Amino acid sequence: MTGRFRDSRRRFLRLLILAGGGTLALSPRTRADDSDKMSKTQAEYQDSPKDIQMCATCTLFVAPHACKVVEGKISPDGWCKAYAMAD
Ligand code: SF4
Structure with missing residues (x-):
């Protein structure tokens, strides 16, 4: 695995986590x-x-x-x- 591939994979995973967190924050089921x-x-x-x-x-x-x-x-x-x- 090259360093460049590893960096883009890490960036992609970070985006996924941020997107998931944003979805949770906007979900109407997360607040009463x-x-x-x-x-x-x-x-x-x-x-x-x-x-x-x-x-x-x-x-x-x-x-x-x-x-x-x-x-x-x-x-x-x-x-x-x-x-x-x-x-
Ligand atoms: S008595 Fe009933 S309506 Fe009043 S604050 Fe308590 S749970 Fe709510």
Whole structure:
């Protein structure tokens, strides 16, 4: 194997790796979007707290109005069956 061939092969492999990384970065499946989440109906979401439990104190809440596992606009005062209290 000649040095020139080895250099071009190395350059080609580097391009493949960069292209693959770019594809992953652009893939919609690499980030959590609403299509990966439960609907409000599935989560039995409500716009009001349940006892002392509310989205604002749930570890899955994303301020100001989102949730990691339930789709759509989420109220800090809301609640759903996936509520997860911080330890
Ligand atoms: S209670 Fe449910 S909707 Fe609210 S932040 Fe937690 S998981 Fe999301």
